[in-house]
Amino acid sequence: MADLMITATSVLKGTGATTETLIAGAAITAGQTVYKDASDSNKAKLYDADSATAAARVLHGIALNGAASGQPVVVLTQGPITIGATVAVGVAYYASDTPGGICPFADLESGDYPTIVGIGISTTQIKVQPIAAGVVI
Numbered sequence: 001m002a003d004l005m006i007t008a009t010s011v012l013k014g015t016g017a018t019t020e021t022l023i024a025g026a027a028i029t030a031g032q033t034v035y036k037d038a039s040d041s042n043k044a045k046l047y048d049a050d051s052a053t054a055a056a057r058v059l060h061g062i063a064l065n066g067a068a069s070g071q072p073v074v075v076l077t078q079g080p081i082t083i084g085a086t087v088a089v090g091v092a093y094y095a096s097d098t099p100g101g102i103c104p105f106a107d108l109e110s111g112d113y114p115t116i117v118g119i120g121i122s123t124t125q126i127k128v129q130p131i132a133a134g135v136v137i
Contacts, residue, residue, distance in 0.1 A: 003101035004085040004093070006031035013064055014080025014125060020060075021074050024067035031084050032100030033117060034075055036060045044073050046099035049112040057113045059095050059130040062102075080125050087120035095130075102126075112137050 008030040013019060025043030028034060033047040035058050044063070048056045062081055067073035083102070087093065095115045096103040102117050113136050118128040 002107060003096050003098050003103045004031075004083065004087065006102070007084040008066060010082065010084030011062075011064060012082040012084075013074075013076055014082060017079030017081060017128070018077045019064065019074050020077055021072050024069050024071050024073045026069050027067075028063045028073050029066045029100070030063050031102075032063050033095045033102060034060055034063055034073070034100070044075060047095045047115075048097060048099045049095050049108065049115065050097040057115065057132070059115045059117065059132065061130070062117070062128060063100075076128055078128055078130075080121060080127050081118075082124050083126050084124075086123055087126055089120050089122060091120045093117045093120065093126055108137055110137055 011030040022044040025045045034044040036042045061075040061077035064074040114133045116131040118126040
């Protein structure tokens, strides 16, 4: 498998999900994973599982809308999300080493820091609950 092929226009917040509005520090597409860059006014930037920068490996959530750098982006930090891709029920999905991507565990590689994005709760939804292992594969 590879990263989920997300249709940005199909990404939707689920009932009871928690969100936060941030300013984008890079171009972001709905459905991409982001972190908050404390060294840049807490701007949202694309998460990267194999980044040399530790802050870029602290998952904050998933963007619900697209934004250019400097524009507001709403980030789902916890709860259900219609991800705009087909997922499997009960399968854990991880933040990818492709900046902003989401993948199954099998696609992580040596040098990646595994972080669970959430678990598939239907064929279209993931329950987002970020969990970082804090170790490198």
